[in-house]
Amino acid sequence: MKFLYNLLILVCVINLAACRDDFNYEPATGSELTFSKDTVYLDTIFSNIGSSTYNLKVYNKSNKDIKIPSISLGKGDNSHFRLMVDGMPGKSFNNIELLAKDSLFIFVETTVDIKQQTNGKEFLYTDEILFQAGNNQQKVDLVTLVKDAVFLYPQKFQDGSYESLNFGDTQIYGFFLDENDVVNGNELDWTNDKPYVIYGYAAVPPNKTLNISAGTEIHFHRNSGLVTFSDAVIDADGSIENPIVFQGDRLEPSFEDIPGQWDGIWISQDSDATFNNVIIKNAVDGLFINKNKLPVNLTNLQIYNCEKNGLLLQVANIIGKNIVTNNCGVAALNINYGGTYDFTHCTFANYWNRQNQTAVVINNGDGTNEFALQAHFKNSIIYGNASESLLMAPANKETNFTFKFEYSLIKFLNSGNRFDTTNFPYNFTNTVNFNNCLIAKNFSDYQPHFFNSSKNELMITDKATSLINFGSSVYAQQVPQDLAGKSRLTSADLGAYQHVSSSVE
Template sequence: MKTLYNILFLITIISFASCRDDFNFEPASGSELTFSKDTVYLDTIFSNIGSSTYNLRVYNNSNKDIKIPAIRLAKGENSNFRLMVDGMPGKSFENVELLAKDSMFIFVETTVDIKQQTNGAEFLYTDEILFQAGSNQQKVNLVTLVKDAVFLYPQKFQNGSYESITINDEQVYGFFLDENDATNGNELEWNNTKPYVIYGAAAVPPGKTLNVTAGTEVHFHRNSALIAFPTSTINAQGSIENSILMQGDRLEPNFEDTPGQWTGVWIGQNSNISIANTVIKNAVNGLLINANNGTASLENVQIYNCEQFGLLLATANVMGKNVVTNNCGRAALAITNGGVYDFTHCTFANYWSRQNQTAAIIDNGDGTLPFALQAQFKNSIIYGNASESIVLVPANNQSNFNFSFDYCLIKFQNTGNRYNTEVFPYNFNNPTNYNNNLIAKNFNEHQPYFSNTQKNKMMITDKATSLINYGNSLFAQQVPNDLLGNSRLTAPDLGAYQHVTSSVD
């Protein structure tokens, strides 16, 4: 009986509590509210592409529960900003409750059509969040930079399907660049007037050439790529003062160095590429060249933050000068199925934060003649945070696996003596394959002392004394200036840059 009494008493207490109206919210006067910031800066967005979500925290500093009569955007329903208050989306809210000494988040997004605002290439779009409390009104500013762009994407057909292209017998969401496009004009001529935003696989048609001029910015949406079809060419010629940039389309600082945002640049069989003063970053594979026609020319090319490989070369023919890589998930440079390669004053570095990566991987497939390897590395750096910076995988011992490192820095610690350094291919005393190199066999030996590997500043500093003026002058004459345009003819350092002072980061 006592148990039953206790249960009935508990039910009565709960019912009584549920009917009480202890929470009396008083109208806010305006003096109670403070904010985490007086201006919410939304990072740069492209026209008609939604922003990330940003937040503002609103504090009730008083000892009373308050009700904010109105929270609204100054431009009302015409505003291009969107709010979420207390879990509810909208642009205007009434009687928003906030407990004493409590806070709440307001989430902000925006999408802006630049053509409805201005004729310029970019502009600042602003609004205000107004907090109305009696006769007092508080505000928080909203600011975002909107950039116009040339948008390239597959067409949608009347039946609801989308344009596609065929790659390896598969239909892929993509399109061929058109030199007589009704909207964009000649899509095979890219310039620096506006950025380009790519959706899907943008393909250079067979027999055509895509020309990219200095200062051009190309932004790729997720799973998008630039592809050179057989017999086509990509000709990207930046300058030292005005480099070409290829990266993802997320412009927020949090995505500045995020790998895997887009697929990469693919150079298909029998196509070719000439690329100079260009930065490729944040892709899955930065630049893939597969059995190209002629010699692919890479000069002053930087490839960073790739989910798998920075430079992936398959039975290719490549000449590289002042090529720099860093932060790649599997390898900064991967040469597979042989090919012909000549790299001078390059820095193949890899400081990826996780294990099972290296700076360079080289193989010659099954070792047969079609996959014969001929690779030369001169006055270059092959280094990273892995114990061994090169992984050589010859088929059938030395058969069709020809390579040479001349006046290079190679990190090779041979952890646990896993490799036999007295026989091919790691016999560093064999002058046929290794000539006048610096072999870093521990962490302290021949350190390059890069300026800042996290920020991809891969210049060696003045602390790297063994690398300074170590380069062969004959090789330096083939690449007389470093990636920044500094002369190296009188005292060539190893790698793509002449050294800088250690205070530069």
Template sequence: MRIFYNIIILFFIIGFVSCRDDFNFEPSSGSELAFSKDTVYLDTIFSNIGSSTYNLKVYNKSNKDIKIPSIRLSKGESSNFRLMVDGMAGKSFENVELLANDSMFIFVETTVDIKQQTNGKEFLYTDEILFQSGSQQQKVNLVTLVKDAVFLYPQKFQDGSYESLNFGDVQIYGFFLDENDAVNGNELEWTNDKPYVIYGYAAVPPNKILTITEGAEVHFHRNSGLVTFSDAAINANGSIENPIVFQGDRLEPSFEDTPGQWDGIWISQDSDASFSNVIIKNAIDGLFINKNKLPVNLNNLQVYNCEKNGLLLQVAHVTGTNIVTNNCGVAALNINYGGTYDFIHCTFANYWSRLNQTAVIINNGDGTNEFALQARFKNSIIYGNASESLLLVPANKETNFSFTFEYSLIKFLNSANRFNTESFPYQFTNNTYYTNSLIAKTFNEHQPYFFNTSKNELMITDKATSLINFGNAAYAQQVPQDLLGKSRLTSADLGAYQHVNSSAD
């Protein structure tokens, strides 16, 4: 009997469905359609580089199933936009069905050759999606900004292989910059005329100098970077008004602060560099300096959003002034295997959102003479959201591990009493290592009250009263202006910036 009833119910369901007229689509009159936006703004792209995919939602606001006679791009097949409608790719579609009170996505992409459109550096490329329904036509605008750029990448050979660089026994996808390149001319001079987009590793050849002028924009694709070979150098000298910016090649706002988009800049053994008014962001290791020949000068340098380290320095010789860091997965400053360092008016901050990170790490390898450490921090800030913003890892106590913090702020809560603050290297009362420095031993003590750490605005504010005018005047005279060009000669605050009003816009 139960089987009989189940059969009856099954026939009833089949009969009910067969009577439905949901799929009797009527031609759209145009009044039924609504859209999630009247303009789809695709973010800035480089010439001949495809955009991300963006979407438009189309609504059938009526109680009947409709058929849209035509969905097409206004410029037709010549349009540089591409559509995906109901799972089909193209630029024109007919009789697109849409159920009552339902919706569908239209996906939009574009690739534009700027040379076919204009002779300028950038321009707005536009088109329209037209929805034709009987005598009515509705439209949604499409807009994207296209930038021209200088593209640098390894050459492909006739046998299908690509140009590569040799690092000992390792080959990496990369190329040497050429001062007489047939397409780009002198690739050892980067200007602000157009952005540069790098694929693979761009290498400065031995005995050559890469000169980068103020306002230059340098973008790196994933797994790409900039490297020097022996006796080569990079001179990157921006200005306060027009800094040089190194970053990834994803221009969408969602990638603005995304770490790990490219590998970083590598100053290799026996090469040199100078960075002034430079921003490095969204790399794996922002700037790696390894056993350089002459002192590398870092002035007005900002390093943000690095997957591992902001500055990774290995047996290096570095002089740094007005350096600011933030948001690094391992450390803002990682001094590895010793070296010689002098930092004045620097803000080594780190507010990375996950655990196991800090602001500054210092070690001297195995403690032998080869890895001897000499590090000096003056009028600086070492702070972040980690309980201990300074980690010192000497191999053999004081042997080849020389350091001083003078007129500086260090956050060191010593959570769970993990560190012995009665002996080297955390004996904060020992003036040999910590001279007139502020040690923040609680969350509330000597707070810097940074303006906005989430936006990498690491200016201390007027609430940081213990840091204001605490800097040593003699050291301030060596760096008379802060990172924004404000004088610190009459009153030297700690860190790379003079303080700002906490209520400033």
């Protein structure tokens, strides 16, 4: 009896399924489909480098289950776009089923060799996705901008290994730049003709100079960077109108401000550099300088969005003018193990959105003569969202720890009274160390009213009345123009910029 009962239930289920018409797909007529967008814009890519994956959503707005006869790329098998439809990769698809009031995703990627398309530096590559239904055809356009570039990367040898560099006791994935490379020519002369895309560590060989022209764009892949060897030099000479830009190789807008996309620039021991009108962004440590020989001149330098430090300086010798920093996970300026530093009209800001960060950190290692510190800050701003934007750690109190701030703004709330502000190094009334400084001891005093710190626009505005014309005219003469080229000789505001109007904030 129980067997007959179960058999009856099974028969009923089969009959009910047979009565359903959900699985009877009708050919699409072309009127049922709508799309999440009319055009899929794939962001800018470099020649022969695959894009990110983008998606298009296709909707069946009708009350019937349909079968789309054909989905294909307009250029067919010759198209440089790639599709994935309903989990299947390809360039053309037939009889795609879509339930009533349901939708499906189409994923789109592309890789384009610019040399097969044009001799130009960049061009728009286009195609379309065609949806054929009887005599009706619908389409969605595909557009991407393709840039030509100079690609620099380690060689691969016949045994499958790759070129590498011995850097101290460490072997790193990298290569020496060659002034007589068979493909790229002189790799020690970077121009603005094409962007540079670097995989691994590009190294300036001993006793060689890397010259970088104004307007040059340099892009680094993940775990890549630029490094110098002994007696090597980097001469990066941009202009206000055409700065040199170091950044990651992800060109999508969503990666515009993402920290840690590449490792950074490393000026190693006994090498030197000049950075003039340069932007460094989205690195781990933006610029690391270690025991350089001659003073490194950093002028009109901007460093943003670094996972750790913007400027990491170790027993270095630096002359800095019109430097701007922001959004760094440890410090905007980290002076480690002493050195000799002279900063004029700099804005060391840090608005990193997590804890345990600050604007400026200074220490002198174990306090021995080898790590002696001499630091001078003039007409500058040290500020951010940390309670204390200046942290100093002298090893042996005043021994080998010489510093002076003049005509500068320093944010120092001394939260929880953690610091002794009556003694060295935080005695702000001591004019030997702090001469004519503005000390912001709460969130309202001496606010710089930056134009837009979230977008790295660190110009003070006309609301920052305490900072306007507060700078020393003597030090302003050492840096007569601000980072934007505006004269400060008649009225020297604090920081790297003269103030701007806040009316459009």
